Amino acid sequence: MERKKESDDLFPSVPGLHVETMAEAQKHVDNLTKPLGALGRLEETFVRLAGITGETVPSLDRKVVVVFCGDHGVTEEGVSAYPSEVTGLMIRNFCDGKAAVNVFARCYGAKVRVVDVGSQLTELPAGVLNRKVRAGTANMVKGPAMSGAEAIQAIRVGLEMAQEMKEQGFQLAAVGEMGIGNTTAAAAVSASLTGRPVEELVGRGTGIDDVALKKKGEAIRRSLEVNQPDPSDPLDVLAKVGGLELAAMTGFILGACAQRLSTVIDGVISTASALAAFRLVPGVRDYLFASHLSEEPAHQVLLKQLELDPLIDASMRLGEGSGAVLSFPLFDGAVAAAREMATFADLGM
Ligand SMILES: Cc1cc2ncn([C@H]3O[C@H](COP(=O)(O)O)[C@@H](O)[C@H]3O)c2cc1C
Numbered sequence: 001m002e003r004k005k006e007s008d009d010l011f012p013s014v015p016g017l018h019v020e021t022m023a024e025a026q027k028h029v030d031n032l033t034k035p036l037g038a039l040g041r042l043e044e045t046f047v048r049l050a051g052i053t054g055e056t057v058p059s060l061d062r063k064v065v066v067v068f069c070g071d072h073g074v075t076e077e078g079v080s081a082y083p084s085e086v087t088g089l090m091i092r093n094f095c096d097g098k099a100a101v102n103v104f105a106r107c108y109g110a111k112v113r114v115v116d117v118g119s120q121l122t123e124l125p126a127g128v129l130n131r132k133v134r135a136g137t138a139n140m141v142k143g144p145a146m147s148g149a150e151a152i153q154a155i156r157v158g159l160e161m162a163q164e165m166k167e168q169g170f171q172l173a174a175v176g177e178m179g180i181g182n183t184t185a186a187a188a189v190s191a192s193l194t195g196r197p198v199e200e201l202v203g204r205g206t207g208i209d210d211v212a213l214k215k216k217g218e219a220i221r222r223s224l225e226v227n228q229p230d231p232s233d234p235l236d237v238l239a240k241v242g243g244l245e246l247a248a249m250t251g252f253i254l255g256a257c258a259q260r261l262s263t264v265i266d267g268v269i270s271t272a273s274a275l276a277a278f279r280l281v282p283g284v285r286d287y288l289f290a291s292h293l294s295e296e297p298a299h300q301v302l303l304k305q306l307e308l309d310p311l312i313d314a315s316m317r318l319g320e321g322s323g324a325v326l327s328f329p330l331f332d333g334a335v336a337a338a339r340e341m342a343t344f345a346d347l348g349m
């Protein structure tokens, strides 16, 4: 009971969409010179952006991707194709502007923010925001990944980052992550929150072979048995079988949506965080956009629970927020179509 009270204070309420603006936007889209509904998901995207911003033609000039980083104790079970050290190497790579997410962000004029919420790096390169809660989680096969208090602290990091992004004037925010081992944590969180069997959710992550895939499934099952996370308590799930960057992404989504900041989720890891956020505050769904469909099997299960349709299906399995940033031009296209296309009335029809 005590914790329920604490989380009530922790989570801001999410306002409803501007329904009248959405109706106007829908009417406008229906009058554009194209067959009714022919722009598919771009139309739903545009109408919802109008509902979020309260503007019939919203502006999306300022875009950002926030990459939350953390390490995972469960890597000692041999669940990833790469060692934990790669998390730190990639943090440096993000700061050098040389990772996939940086390249895509440059292509589409988006800023990149890198937040260390739980890596094992002791010296951080310039450009990383140091919000470290602890240096990696514990091995969740042997006990909880972190304490409830640490999970709440990580969620607060995300909430604060969302506030900062809003204050910095961003209009579209993508959420991404880096953390070797985090597809294992994401699958465990997904299994707990959805109640689906582990075999349906576990995937090859960075590209493990059949032997490692079996070990990964077993590690996920054992983590659930050992920790018994309460599926009706997303905070408990995130603490026991989640990760620091997963909890921070949940906080970011809650904070961004509460401030009417349109938020684009990426692959399986950020979507697991989004489902946790949705279970805490269902209204966040109205502010969330699914960018792409990852190869990880849990991703489509999570998106279905969220009732979100991805814009892109490019067989990607990278993370970092890379798929979310790749979807940015589709948002620009949706807004540009609404702003610049002629209506049937313009043609005298
Ligand atoms: C070089 C490299 C860059 C990455 N960028 C994102 N990930 C992705 O892979 C990791 C999850 O996969 P697993 O659970 O199998 O470890 C995460 O860090 C995710 O962001 C990367 C992984 C690697 C190796």
Ligand SMILES: O=C(O)c1cccnc1
Residues within 6 Å of the ligand: 183, 204, 205, 206, 266, 267, 268, 269, 294, 295, 296, 299, 316, 317, 318, 319, 320
């Ligand atoms: O779905 C993702 O984003 C993903 C898949 C595999 C590895 N890393 C990330």
